Amino acid sequence: MAAAARARVAHLLRQLQRAACQCPSHSHTYSQAPGFSPSGKTTDYAFEMAVSNIRYGAGVTKEVGMDLQNMGATNVCLMTDKNLSQLPPVQTVMDSLVKNGINFKVYDNVRVEPTQRSFMEAIEFAKKGAFDAYVAVGGGSTMDTCKAANLYASSPHSEFLDYVSAPIGKGKPVTVPLKPLIAVPTTSGTGSETTGVAVFDYEHLKVKTGIASRAIKPTLGLIDPLHTRHMPDGVVANSGFDVLCHALESYTALPYHMRSPCPSSPIARPAYQGSNPISDIWAVHALRIVAKYLKRAVRNPDDVEARSNMHLASAFAGIGFGNAGVHLCHGMSYPISGLVKTYRAKDYNVDHPLVPHGLSVVLTSPAVFTFTAQMSPERHLETAGILGADIRTARTPDAGPILADTLRKFLFDLDVDDGLAALGYSKADIPALVKGTLPQERVTKLAPRPQSEEDLSALFEASMKLY
Numbered sequence: 001m002a003a004a005a006r007a008r009v010a011h012l013l014r015q016l017q018r019a020a021c022q023c024p025s026h027s028h029t030y031s032q033a034p035g036f037s038p039s040g041k042t043t044d045y046a047f048e049m050a051v052s053n054i055r056y057g058a059g060v061t062k063e064v065g066m067d068l069q070n071m072g073a074t075n076v077c078l079m080t081d082k083n084l085s086q087l088p089p090v091q092t093v094m095d096s097l098v099k100n101g102i103n104f105k106v107y108d109n110v111r112v113e114p115t116q117r118s119f120m121e122a123i124e125f126a127k128k129g130a131f132d133a134y135v136a137v138g139g140g141s142t143m144d145t146c147k148a149a150n151l152y153a154s155s156p157h158s159e160f161l162d163y164v165s166a167p168i169g170k171g172k173p174v175t176v177p178l179k180p181l182i183a184v185p186t187t188s189g190t191g192s193e194t195t196g197v198a199v200f201d202y203e204h205l206k207v208k209t210g211i212a213s214r215a216i217k218p219t220l221g222l223i224d225p226l227h228t229r230h231m232p233d234g235v236v237a238n239s240g241f242d243v244l245c246h247a248l249e250s251y252t253a254l255p256y257h258m259r260s261p262c263p264s265s266p267i268a269r270p271a272y273q274g275s276n277p278i279s280d281i282w283a284v285h286a287l288r289i290v291a292k293y294l295k296r297a298v299r300n301p302d303d304v305e306a307r308s309n310m311h312l313a314s315a316f317a318g319i320g321f322g323n324a325g326v327h328l329c330h331g332m333s334y335p336i337s338g339l340v341k342t343y344r345a346k347d348y349n350v351d352h353p354l355v356p357h358g359l360s361v362v363l364t365s366p367a368v369f370t371f372t373a374q375m376s377p378e379r380h381l382e383t384a385g386i387l388g389a390d391i392r393t394a395r396t397p398d399a400g401p402i403l404a405d406t407l408r409k410f411l412f413d414l415d416v417d418d419g420l421a422a423l424g425y426s427k428a429d430i431p432a433l434v435k436g437t438l439p440q441e442r443v444t445k446l447a448p449r450p451q452s453e454e455d456l457s458a459l460f461e462a463s464m465k466l467y
Helices: 003-018 060-071 088-099 116-129 140-154 225-230 233-252 277-299 304-324 328-338 357-362 365-375 377-386 396-413 427-437 453-462
Strands: 053-056 076-079 104-107 133-138 181-185 197-202 207-212 220-223
Touching: 053 060, 053 304, 060 088, 060 133, 060 181, 060 220, 076 088, 076 116, 076 140, 088 104, 088 133, 088 225, 104 116, 116 140, 116 197, 133 140, 140 181, 140 197, 140 207, 181 304, 197 328, 207 328, 220 304, 225 304, 233 277, 233 304, 233 328, 233 357, 233 365, 233 377, 277 304, 277 377, 328 357, 328 365, 328 427, 328 453, 365 377, 365 396, 365 453, 377 396, 427 453
Parallel strands: 053 220, 076 104, 076 133, 133 181, 181 220
Antiparallel strands: 197 207
């Protein structure tokens, strides 16, 4: 990195640190009684843990036909993408369905990084098929598409934006019963097999948004480490970065009892509630696995121990963030993916420009955690230590830079692109990136400190180059 550019990044990060709010209302402890936020709105006083049933084991996919038989399913939708439809995970599922006498139809037109258009195509297929159960085999794109198809086929008179998160959609609560959905993840990143979230590109605004409701979470997640053998190195890395940021963001999110407003009814309590004592356990455990195994999993496809553990870490982090939420890395990632120009990631066999979700999330992480550190410096230092930093003599005010440097080293060791500039973005794109972040209130409001448009601009600028 040129000296001038390096100095500019350092200056931006120092500005973000100095601007951190020190008021008592942003202290990150669980000893505070519920009460009123600085704005006067009543804050929440409870959190709820919702998670899919999970079954883990090498070869467990072959049980899917028996599960559907036990559910009484007679007409099943098997959803996947074009690439996976030719690979062993899908064949294993089909063999099990045939063996157990389950009638099924295959939908293999899932788009990697789905859009509202690709969601609508899957929804139309589901409506016409009148299915009584669903099986999703793939990564987050497939599982999220299947969740949406199940939801809208179960609520056929709803408009598409009815269930999409505000402010882009109406964010209506889901009150209709859905059909059983079994998720079979083939990547180790999204944790979508555990969550009630489905994310897509809303092309009209060129931003990512989603549907978030406990009602759409899978009935069962079959986590089979045998499927990790089919992941290319680049997919392992980018999926792992998603796990990394799920854990870091949920652990450093605004505590649940500081989130406002307090819901008028339990059904109105959001899926993403803020950090809480139960999610914390899963987030920290997932982070320890990432620290130990991600580099090994990327570098050696035959390292079964590493890849199996990353497959579990994805679910662990999913249990954590699926109830606590994420914040700025994810909020800022959505326009990074949505505004992609010509960038195509290595190891992704797609016919369109693509910034993989995990990559779009992790590139802003050094700047983001410098920005948030003074809200909960102990947690930021703790996570830096888990990721390999020596924090024995660390000073609390240095928590942000220490975690940021630890993340940069982690990414450099895995040959990650040198910031947003390497993806084709420049300073001229920052206003559009900020504009695409502003609608992401579902997650940005869970950041432990508020952020202005100027703050977001500085974060994007500091993320143009990493090293």
